[in-house]
Amino acid sequence: MENELKQLCKRMRLAHVYDYVIQENGSEGFYNELLQCLKYEQREREIAKANRLLKKAGFRTHKRLVEYEWHSQMGIPTSITREELEALEFVHHRENLIFVGTPGTGKTTLATALGIEACMNGKDVQFYRVMDLVDKLQKASQKGTLARARKSILTCDLLILDELGYLPIDKEGAELLFHLLSDFYEERSLIVTTNLEFSSWNKIFQDPRLTGALVDRLIHHAHIFSFAGTSYRYTNALSQLKK
Template identity: 50%
Template sequence: MSEQLREMCKSLRLAYVADIYDQTPYESSEQFLEAIFAEEFRLREEAKVQRLLKKAKFLDGKNLSDYEWHDQIRFPAHIDPGGLQSLSFIENRENVVLIGAPGTGKTHLATGLGRSACEHGYEVRFFRVAQLVEQLEHALRQEKLAAFRKRFEKVDLIVLDEMGYLPFGKEGSELLFQLISEWYEQKSLVITSNLEFSQWNRMFVDGRLTAALVDRLIHHAHVLSFTGESYRLSHALSRSH
């Protein structure tokens, strides 16, 4: 391709045409243009998904395709695995809360839902809850709390992993409560926790704040209970024999 044509592609913001035009079979002018533009669109979508996955900051590459649905996940009556994987809860600004013992597949499912959301064009952010609270407290000390909260304006789904693994101080609890209150009916959350709702006062200092937080989270929520033993423990024990 001539330099002039490359510059034209650049001006038209055709990021991939210059690289793929000589690999595209030519049968007719119309077929060639259709094929080359279709590939441009496909590569753009692929690049967008990669950008979304990078911005989400997942801790690993776990996804729904290798998730093992098991009979020890109790679904509410109004949703099943297919309904969850459809991601309709994001469009409806509903929450998904996954509660159960460590090692039962909650984080894998939460990450898989988040990655699938990215693949469908949604803006997603992944946090371990303790790290989010640390970032909130740091932003407050730096007088940058408003800017930190503004970063979520265009985010569709926030995955909050390990709610309840570490207790928070009064300041951290209040900051997290304020943030989740802002997201109420504006964003979707996927939350994993090893504690039943009745035990959440262990991590939040204020009982009234805990009740108000739980009320907001479960108002539009699909709550799944994970029972049984830890998969990680069972797998480790089976390998040791």
């Protein structure tokens, strides 16, 4: 019990509390009561931190991973198991996830659920629709605050980029996005959702050289998932019409 208390005080940065306990040479009951109090304090700190991270992340939905409907038409790559995915191994190893597939097949929902799980585990996550991020970078560049904007993004452990490919990006925006994502390479994790195969990404960035370099960085340490099937939103709309 004494060792457990020592380790807990160390994690909570309460070294002087532990020193006081040792000096007082308290009873086992005293040790146990203090240990339970500190465990409670630690849990409350973790909950408060998770809530701050969730608020900061900018998620558009809040469906948890335990609620996600895994389906047979999702292609999970052999490079990662579902258990490793749910345990956020890719974040610990600074790897990327690329979700490729038609709209409405669960890409954004899974990306968000993984992001929420990361927040619950104390990770700093930021969620952006790609065009919103490009707009943010361009406005910061025009105002002369690009370095500050980039720094605020580069502090996160996981960046989720949603809807890559729905709209083309102009040359300036493409270059700003490329330089930002290059700084993530082997340093932090990315989740990218897209409706386009890699061979069609040149339609987004309109620059073969830049597109090739970006794809190379993204897929070097990436697990690529394929999503197929009928849109959940379409299926749900049909079911509502039949009622």
